[in-house]
Amino acid sequence: MPIICKDYQWTENNEEVFVTVPLKGVKKEKVDLYSNEVYIKVNYSPYIFEADLCKEIDAVSSTAVVEKGAVRFSLKKKKFEAWGALLFKGDKDTIRERRAAGEEAERQRHKHEEEKQKEDSRERKKKAIQKQMDEEASRRRKMEETKDDARKEAADEINEIESHAPSAPLKKLVDKREPQLRKSGKIEITFSARPFANPARESHAAEEEEWLAKQRDAMKQVEEAKKMAKDAGVENDPLWLKDKGNDLFAAGDYQSAINAYSAAVSLDNKMAIAFSNRAACHLKLSDFQAAATDASKALSLLLPAVDANKKSRLRAHCRRAAALTALEDFEAAYSDIKMALTLDPDNETIQNDEKELLKKKQESKE
Numbered sequence: 001m002p003i004i005c006k007d008y009q010w011t012e013n014n015e016e017v018f019v020t021v022p023l024k025g026v027k028k029e030k031v032d033l034y035s036n037e038v039y040i041k042v043n044y045s046p047y048i049f050e051a052d053l054c055k056e057i058d059a060v061s062s063t064a065v066v067e068k069g070a071v072r073f074s075l076k077k078k079k080f081e082a083w084g085a086l087l088f089k090g091d092k093d094t095i096r097e098r099r100a101a102g103e104e105a106e107r108q109r110h111k112h113e114e115e116k117q118k119e120d121s122r123e124r125k126k127k128a129i130q131k132q133m134d135e136e137a138s139r140r141r142k143m144e145e146t147k148d149d150a151r152k153e154a155a156d157e158i159n160e161i162e163s164h165a166p167s168a169p170l171k172k173l174v175d176k177r178e179p180q181l182r183k184s185g186k187i188e189i190t191f192s193a194r195p196f197a198n199p200a201r202e203s204h205a206a207e208e209e210e211w212l213a214k215q216r217d218a219m220k221q222v223e224e225a226k227k228m229a230k231d232a233g234v235e236n237d238p239l240w241l242k243d244k245g246n247d248l249f250a251a252g253d254y255q256s257a258i259n260a261y262s263a264a265v266s267l268d269n270k271m272a273i274a275f276s277n278r279a280a281c282h283l284k285l286s287d288f289q290a291a292a293t294d295a296s297k298a299l300s301l302l303l304p305a306v307d308a309n310k311k312s313r314l315r316a317h318c319r320r321a322a323a324l325t326a327l328e329d330f331e332a333a334y335s336d337i338k339m340a341l342t343l344d345p346d347n348e349t350i351q352n353d354e355k356e357l358l359k360k361k362q363e364s365k366e
Contacts, residue, residue: 005042005049010086017057017083019073021049028066030366035059036106037078038088039099042071045366052088052095055079059106224259238268245277254281272301273312279319288326295320314343318350321357330361 010019021042023031032043037056042049053075061076077083088095245260261278265271276298282291298316302309317340324333334357341350 002048003046005047008049012083014080014082015077017075021071023069031066033064036102038102040073051086052099054083054085054088238264238271242274249281254284257281270301272298276316283319283322288323291323292320310343314340330357330364333357334361
C-alpha cells in the first residue's frame with residue numbers, strides 16, 4: 001500500500017490556490033501528476049498525495065511544476081472568491097461521484113483538444129496542397145507566357161523578312177529553320193552487381209556490408225564444420241555434428257561448437273537440441289540476441305509439450321531467460337523463468353532466479 005502524504009502546505013487568494021507537496025527525496029523522473037477540475041493527485045512511489053478540492057478550478061489555466069524537491073500547484077479558481085478550506089467535505093459516495101464526474105469532464109476536454117488538433121492538421125495540409133497547386137499553376141502560366149513571347153518573336157521575325165525579301169528566298173529561309181529528324185540508335189547500359197533488390201541510392205551501405213559479412217562468416221563456419229565431419233567420414237550425419245559440438249562446448253571452444261551446431265541444423269533444421277545448445281554457446285560469447293533467437297527456435301520445435309521433451313524445454317526456457325535478462329527485457333525474461341519453474345518447481349537455482357527477476361521487473365517499472 002502506498003504511503004499517504006499529509007505534510008503538504010496550501011495558501012489562497014481570491015483568484016488562485018497554491019499547493020506544495022514535498023517529494024521526500026523521490027526523483028522528479030518518477031513523479032506522476034494528474035488533475036481535473038475537482039481533484040489533484042501526485043503519485044511518487046512509495047508515496048501518494050490526493051486532494052478532492054473544495055470547489056472547481058479551471059484545469060486548462062492551472063499549472064503544476066516539479067522543482068526543488070517539491071510539486072507546486074497553481075490552481076486557477078473558476079469563481080472569484082475565497083474558499084476557506086482546501087478539501088471538499090462529504091460522504092464517500094458523494095466524493096466518488098464528484099471525482100468520476102471530474103474525470104469524465106477531463107476526458108471530454110482531452111478528446112475535444114485531440115479532435116481540434118486533427119482538424120487543424122487537416123486544414124494545414126489542405127492549405128499546403130492548395131499552395132502547391134497555386135505555385136504549379138503560376139509556374140505553368142509563366143511557361144505559357146514564355147512560349148507565347150517566343151512564338152510572337154518568331155512571327156515578328158518572319159514578318160520582317162517577308163517585308164524585305166521576295167517570296168522564293170523566304171521559303172528557302174523558312175525551310176532552313178526546320179530541324180532535322182534525329183537518327184535512331186541503341187544505348188547499352190550496364191549495372192553494378194548487387195545482392196539486394198533495392199537500388200544502391202536507396203540502401204544503407206554500412207548496414208548491408210555488416211549483414212553480408214555476417215552471412216559470409218556464417219557460411220564459412222558451416223563449411224568448416226562440414227569439412228571436419230567429412231574428414232571424420234560422417235559428413236552427412238547431423239547427430240555426429242551435434243555430439244561434436246557438445247564435446248567442443250565442454251572443452252570451452254564455444255565458437256567451434258557453434259560451427260558444429262550450425263552444420264548440424266543445415267542438414268536437419270528440425271533438430272531442436274542443436275538450436276538450444278547453440279544458444280548456450282552464444283550466451284558464453286555474450287551474443288545475447290543470437291542466444292534468444294536460437295532458444296526461441298528450439299522452443300518452437302519442441303511442440304507439442306510432452307514429458308519426453310520436458311528437460312529440453314526447461315533448458316531452452318532458462319537460456320532464453322538468461323539472454324533476455326542481459327538484454328534488460330525483464331518482463332519477457334520473467335515469463336520464461338516462471339515457465340521453467342512450472343517444469344521443475346523444486347529447482348533451487350530456478351527459484352532464486354525467479355525471485356531476482358521479479359525484483360528487477362518491479363524496479364524497471366518504478
